[in-house]
Amino acid sequence: MxxxxxxxxxxxxxxxxxxxxxxxxxxxxxxxxxxxxxxxxxxxxxxxxxxxxxxxxxxxxxxxxxxxxxxxxxxxxxxxxxxxxxxxxxxxxxxxxxxxxxxxxKIPNVPNDSVPAGNSEDDNEEVFRNGDIPTLFNDALPHWELAKKYDIIDFELGNKITGAGFPVYKGKGARLQRALIAYFLDKNTAAGYTEYQLPLMVNEASGFGTGQLPDKEGQMYHVTADNLYLIPTAEVPGTNIFRDVVLNETDLPIGITGYTPCFRREAGSYGAHVRGLNRLHQFDKVEILRVEHPNNSYQALDAMVEHVKSILDDLKLPYRILRLCGGDLGFTSALTFDFEVFSTAQDRWLEISSVSNFETFQANRLKLRFKNSEGKNELAHTLNGSALALPRVLAGILENYQTENGIKIPEVLVPYTGFSVID
Missing domain, CATH: 1.10.287.40 (Serine-tRNA synthetase, tRNA binding domain)
Incomplete structure (x- = not known):
């Protein structure tokens, strides 16, 4: 606010x-x-x-x-x-x-001066690209076909149990999912983030605190009997740790990370661009959050971008970074960088992370302050980023690492999976 x-x-x-x-x-x-x-x-x-x-x-x-x-x-x-x-x-x-x-x-955050004007994702500005796009063999498959071929993700079973957008991971698919979560958390904690296990439901005050309410109310699952909301991202419970808190200036910076399932009612469209893991109602994500002194928040944003880059470099996935234009910027964000991995079998880019600086917008709602050197209370800056959202990372691995004899596992993940190929 x-x-x-x-x-x-x-x-x-x-x-x-x-x-x-x-x-x-x-x-x-x-x-x-x-x-x-x-x-x-x-x-x-x-x-x-x-x-x-x-x-x-x-x-x-x-x-x-x-x-x-x-x-x-x-x-x-x-x-x-x-x-x-x-x-x-x-x-x-x-x-x-x-x-x-x-x-x-009702008023969104004021975009940072570096945010380009624009109407939609077509006007986003590419600022970085890395990794070679592999040349796949003839008859290479998109990830939803690979999931069926190797029996690692069952979309139809998830539809039977719950509905569309709730996949069931099986065997090596489930182990790969667990390996990614553990690897992401280890990378984040090694970078100085403190790990938290967070609630999967939040109250109305928490939704207002981080800006999901009233802006995204229709996209959240609402437990009406208790007036609680299933979290759309770990950003919500993680940032609300600091609601109504006055920190000391020496407490800053604060960095936390956490793995949670995430729940979003969005979807609704059809076609290849939303098939399989491309868009889900329930998915797993590892988040990083920072509470920063206003003088340091943009240096912290750059550091978060570099951190996510290091993860993707380790996974050896082709990716690019976009600076979002004003028309594609989230309601609460002053500046956002989106990471996209290239899905070779689908021949398209898939968003896998957003790293954002909210400046004082969330802190003002949260009443998140710190006592500055003059002894006065001052609003902190909050930042968050996905490190990383799993579904499209998994889709990128399955499609980019597929061979005629199976799906290779990125070398950095083998100690976590215990196997080097899905066949």
Missing amino acids: LQVPFIRDNKDYVIANLTKRNFDATNVITEVLELDEARRRTQTELDNTLAESNSLSKEIGNLFKSGEAKKATILKEKSAKLKTLSKELSDTLNATNDALNELLY
């Missing part, structure tokens, strides 16, 4: 940069500033009324003590009117605050 003082001091900048998202903020920003002015005006009036009421109460007490009951009674009538007025002002202030917050919840 944007900070009102920042909007007030940078109105033209906020409106101009939000146009990168194709978001015309002129009217809503004007309304925010009008409500803020009304809020501050009401707050001043309420403070003055309360101060006068307190002063009057002391005077009434002194008059009663000195035996001037008649004067005290007259002042009590004035005091009662002041209490009524303060109640009205307090109600007005609360209503204005609620209206202001409702507007602020």
